[in-house]
Amino acid sequence: TINMVDPEIGAKIYPWIFWNHQRVTGVEAARILHEQQMKGLEMLTARGVLTKINSVLIPGINDEHLIEVNREVKKRGAFLHNIMPLISEAEHGTHFGLTGQRGPTAQELKAVQDACMGGANLMRHCRQCRADAVGLLGEDRSEEFTLDKIEEMDIVYDIDKRRAYQEKVEAERQAQHQAKVDALADALDASLIAGQEDLKVLVAVATEGQGRVNQHFGHATEFQIFEVSRKEALFVGHRRVDLYCQGGYGEDEQLPSIVNAINDCHAVLVSKIGACPRDELKAAGIEPVEEYAHEFIEKAALNWFADYCTRVASGAIVHQERGDARIRQGAVMAA
Incomplete structure (x- = not known):
């Protein structure tokens, strides 16, 4: 996660860091964090590791600044840049939630993402999953793959079945592309x-x-x-x-x-x-x-x-501009 490349902005996001066995605060803390984040990304790139950078959009703090973040992480070889909305509901107990910092609207998030087009490749399908989630987006299967179940698993790799599925997917992609062209x-x-x-x-x-x-x-x-x-x-x-x-x-x-x-x-x-x-x-x-x-x-x-x-x-209808929309951090689902 890289939310800033300017320590002055970073000081507004991170109250403190723990560095060399001591707590560091303010701009100095943000400067150390920034330098270490850039170093880490550069080392990953040098070793051929595909790296996705997450950035949390915080209105009024780093929204416009994320364009520069995008530019800097691309320069250092980031594979993907995921600009996601701040989760700021008070019930989550986060610093910004407790201080009343709002999250971005849908159009504010889209405007920043659009402004970054042409920089590091953007990821727009993020569901803000847990870092250790297993499965598909929106379908967490972590409970199926706990450590105590690994030894019991019978792994069967059917190369012919896999190839047949790949051919099916490719045919579907071709059909989808042709439908779009038409x-x-x-x-x-x-x-x-x-x-x-x-x-x-x-x-x-x-x-x-x-x-x-x-x-x-x-x-x-x-x-x-x-x-x-x-x-x-x-x-x-x-x-x-x-x-x-x-x-x-x-x-x-x-x-x-x-x-x-x-x-x-x-x-x-x-x-x-x-x-x-x-x-x-x-x-x-x-x-x-x-x-x-x-x-x-x-x-x-x-x-x-x-x-x-x-x-x-x-003249059957008149085109009119639409308003903004609210980004939902959670929603009511069936039990």
């Missing part, structure tokens, strides 16, 4: 006709994986966010939300928090959605879209964008 032409034509060649909008997507729009709105505990234009559908992050369907019924009191989490999006692509959340989203200015169920996400987003531009050009 959809790009329509998006380009529609945006030019509408006089919206520079238009960019955010779209939320409910997905269970495989790169497809394949999840019911009520079953989503997070939405993937794509920035869509005539040139591309670019993944820019994800938003945790409260689970709407619990015990087979929709929890209407959860809807406002879901709307707040995707309030900067013009549409939400889902495989299916109920009448109540559909009406709530429309009232908030977010278009619920079921037409592209089970299609590849990029194709679906680009096709929706082309249709959106066509409706703008015809």
Whole structure:
């Protein structure tokens, strides 16, 4: 984790460090920490270790400074840079939580990430997992791989099965790429006709994986966010939300928090959605879209964008800028 490369800023983040058997405070502490972090990264790079740098965005303290952090870690060979939002809820008991420091909004986080484009490669799919987590994002399987279970495991490596799976994945990737290419032409034509060649909008997507729009709105505990234009559908992050369907019924009191989490999006692509959340989203200015169920996400987003531009050009709708959204640090899920 590297949150600063300027000790003056570092002193606002780290009250003290423990160095050479003594506590050091202030700018001097931040200077020592900075020098050791840079040395550590350089040593890892020299040994060929792929290194991901985490940086926590703290509004008003290091938000603009993280652009310089990105530049400096790239210079020293960082493989990935993950700029994540500060977890500042008071219940976590952290220093910033107890002092009232807020975390960033969705647009503040995206603005800093966008400003770092062209520097160190950005990681936008972070779920802020535990450092020792095992499994997939959003699917912690650590309990299956505890030390006491290792000796009992029967490891079977089936090379033929692995190759077959790799071939399947590659075929799916090719199909996904071709679907995107086909959809790009329509998006380009529609945006030019509408006089919206520079238009960019955010779209939320409910997905269970495989790169497809394949999840019911009520079953989503997070939405993937794509920035869509005539040139591309670019993944820019994800938003945790409260689970709407619990015990087979929709929890209407959860809807406002879901709307707040995707309030900067013009549409939400889902495989299916109920009448109540559909009406709530429309009232908030977010278009619920079921037409592209089970299609590849990029194709679906680009096709929706082309249709959106066509409706703008015809006067059926008027394009309006959206507001900001709230980043959820945790959400209510089914037991």
